[in-house]
Amino acid sequence: MATATVSPADAEKLAKLRSAVAGLNQISENEKSGFIDLVSRYLSGEAQHIEWSKIQTPTDEVVVPYDTLAPVPEDPVEAKKLLDKLVVLKLNGGLGTTMGCTGPKSVIEVCNGLTFLDLIVIQIESLNSKYGCNVPLLLLNSFNTDEDTQKIVQKYANSNIEIHTFNQSQYPRVVAEDFQPLPSKGNAGKDGWYPPGHGDVFPSLMNSGKLDALLSQGKEYVFIANSDNLGAVVDLSILAIVAEILNHLIQNKNEYCMEVTPKTLADVKGGTLISYEGKVQLLEIAQVPDEHVNEFKSIEKFKIFNTNNLWVNLNAIKRLVQADALKMEIIPNPKEVDGVKVLQLETAAGAAIRFFDHAIGINVPRSRFLPVKATSDLLLVQSDLYTVSDGFVVRNKARANPANPSIELGPEFKKVGNFLSRFKSIPSIIELDSLKVTGDVWFGAAITLKGKVTIAAKPGVKLEIPDGAVLENKEIHGPEDI
Template identity: 40%
Template sequence: MKRGDFSAFESKMRAAGVMEAAIGAFRHNYEALCREETGLIPESEIKPAAGLTTFEPGSGEWDPALLAQTVVIKLNGGLGTSMGLQKVKSVLEVRTGVNFLDLIVRQVMDLREASGSKVRLLLMNSFSTSEDTLDYLKKHAGGGFAEASEVELMQNQVPKIDEATLAPVEWPANPSQEWCPPGHGDLYPALIGSGWLDRLLADGVKYAFVSNSDNLGAVLEPGLLKHFAESGAPFLMEVTRRTPADRKGGHLAVRADNGRLLLREVAQCPDADLDAFQDIDTHQYFNTNSIWLRLDLLKEELAKGGGVLPLPMIKNRKTVDPRDKNSTPVIQLEVAMGAAIECFKGAQAIEVPRSRFAPVKSTADLFALRSDAYSIGDDGRVELVPARNGQPPVVKLDDSYKLVDAIEHLGTPSLADCEELSISGPLTFENGVILRGKVAFSAPSGENRVVREGTYTNGEFPY
């Protein structure tokens, strides 16, 4: 094929049943690639975001009329492969017999009781997570959560691009590896291409709250819903203050030439500007990946672009078989959901407490979430206990605890008053271990060591 010719991609995607909206979105990014656009956002073109409205949880009462016009969308396309899982991450247990999906369903059921209407839940599944998710949700069939036609928004797949030829890569040894997910920015083509956008609007649903399924801090708040509805904004991004742990995460900024808010990911930052990117005093806010959408205004914006939101391209260089570094070099084109903030005139951002950002990206996150530093309500809300003052415990585990199976024998010490916990080597905490302040435990490799019942405060404890 001629270099830069999209027809081969179009044919391949149509043959695989990819929806037209996703083909259009991929074409937009592929053409940007062929124009040799880098997708980079240099420091010289932006200004720091400042003066944002601050939201405090617990403000406001439910407005049943607003709630009845709202859909909860959870991004549920991730496998927990980095933690040794072969299934969708949202089936990880947070408490015995209770996982992410159980809590999400519990939250939505509570919203339905509060509004007296059937608040919708949509799970944006990937081809890797759909079967596991729907199979598990059979236990919640009574609430109408088991049918794909009622709860599933399917994420698209797009072709990987042969870096040398810019043609669709071919990998006969495993054709499934010729495809990749397009990032959570696929939310927009998936909504319109699946028919869900029109279906929701026809049902009187005007507002969407979107967040990651592994972020149990992201729950629908009455005050936020009221704020968003009254603002008239087409798009609202929840951001929170960056800490040293967030230096590599995407940050909020303002486009210098037009004053629009934008999201800059590290893959969009020129190497020369990395120091500025990581300066948390200059760029103070990061995207929690929780957003609010006005669905009617989203439809209008999509119509302007022929069904496509012009999201900035993110170019990732990989190999077609990610486990074989000698396999064909490819380019994977992705888009970020939050990048749509720049597509909407009048889009806004709001600063929320860190407690609304509690994702489980590692076994250390899961270990903390399973502790008494967090409480789980009957309404499915997962919240830091009051003694934490909104600050989660910092947990550091050595590489031997990288997989979920490795933390199952650790036990569950009390972290309610623990600021920081470091664990190195094979250890087990007995029941009744209370940790306070900053503590570190270490054991030599080999035989498992036991931390006996008691209170351990501010110190290093070798075994």
């Protein structure tokens, strides 16, 4: 790690920023000090310089093949003991704005009228009921999602599951021109602030008091995952994932485990695990020198990517947060608010892997990674390609191709409301390879799509696909092509 000193000009900026932040009464002293630390690291030019020649492909001891994990204890009493050490934490700070929704993304209806949050609660409830264990659910909210989430979780009051919410840090956006906090310059509303990425999960667990509370209950490991990844499930009956991974971690004293999965051409920008100077480390595209970007994107050399499903030892989190040792790479994120250029500095939880002892990756099946980032993903999970059972989204075995169809929907389908209104029912896509839709297209009921299908409405023309249509390897521009 190379650390540069702050220049005199930057030292002056930092002093003014520290003074302005001290007067912001909307945030705690912990948040103020965390923010100033992040900015001072950024201004010092602290960066981890990757020497490309030192990068090594991790061995099977570092990135463990899933099928080599120890078998699950068949005794339900042993399984209960293992699961009673576990906490599930979902990252719930994101809004559904990219899909045209207001409020937390986790309350978007995914399938069968159930939201992401409904599915998560049903999954953990069934686990607790089946094994008589107590796996609690923690939701890491941001100031954007906290109020709505508090109201929503009330509907689970009678569930067989303890639900705890806590907030990640709230940091002020910084005006790019003079490095002063935006809230100090009159923008004290929500636009003046930002949540600093999911790397903040570790100090937030500690600062909220949740970490000590969990340790006092005998909890040892936390499973962290994005709330919109439908594949990030906890269940012993599906591939026995929890016990296998937990058992492996506890037996081997691994403090941190990142689930990775084989990279496809759709995942070329995803972070990957490398061995670097004797430690396992996450390599993100932003760290890659320009001349090596194509090599990084290749699926020949870098065959796996980070799913952001993480298993972490709670005592190790406490030790590292107390020592202020989690100095993850800083991700600068420039934005514009009301015409003012601002900067927000973020960190990612996956980058923390190199600070934990005996950290490993586990190369899990692709079924563990099923994120819903856009309406094209929603089409997949709402179709006959998946069914829902006990809160688990299960892939239809009738699909012969192990890969999911590639789906591209035009801007007319971007918002969830528009997407839903354009389908009388979601088509059957069991035998679909790819679908590309552009223009003013509307789908009738009971449509079947097979092979490669392209539907492109002519500009200014409404194109309706009739009820019951079967489209196989077709390119459609008008009714005459159906």
